[in-house]
Amino acid sequence: MKMYKREGNSVTYPVNNGLLQVVVCNENIMQVKYTTAKTFDTKKSLFLEDNAFTNTPYTVNENPIEIVIATNKLKAKIDKKTGGITFYDKEGKVILKEVVENGRSQETLPQTGTDKK
Structure with missing residues (x-):
């Protein structure tokens, strides 16, 4: 059973108490x-x-351990147990690895840099 939702250019996965x-x-x-x-x-x-967003082809694959989202140059693997994400370059080298211990937390902060009109 597919645990993620693919919609347009995004992939959403329920993790811990959030999305x-x-x-x-x-x-x-x-x-x-x-x-x-x-x-x-x-x-x-x-x-x-706005010009950072293009209509880029990508694939999504799921196995019992992770969800893999890939373009021709970048790959993201979401650990299904922790929600931690690891990013890889096209050669498979780790670019960034998120360490998630004791789940995620979120704090609401004021948004800066926006027009106050």
């Missing part, structure tokens, strides 16, 4: 989101410009 989402922005960039709400905030990213 984890990986958005494929382009073949070199994936954006990671986490929320304890039922849906994700629709506010525009302060970190990614």
Whole structure:
């Protein structure tokens, strides 16, 4: 049974008490989101410009241990038990590995850098 939901350029996976989402922005960039709400905030990213998002082909595969999201140049593996994500380059070398101990937590912080009009 498939545990994730693929919709457009994003893959959402329920983890612990929340939702984890990986958005494929382009073949070199994936954006990671986490929320304890039922849906994700629709506010525009302060970190990614609109032109960072392209219609990039990607694959999603699931096995008993992980969900693998891949473009031609980047791969993300989500550990299904912890929700931790490891990113790999196209040669399979680890770029970034998230260590998740005792689950995830989330703190709401004020958003800076937005227009106050």
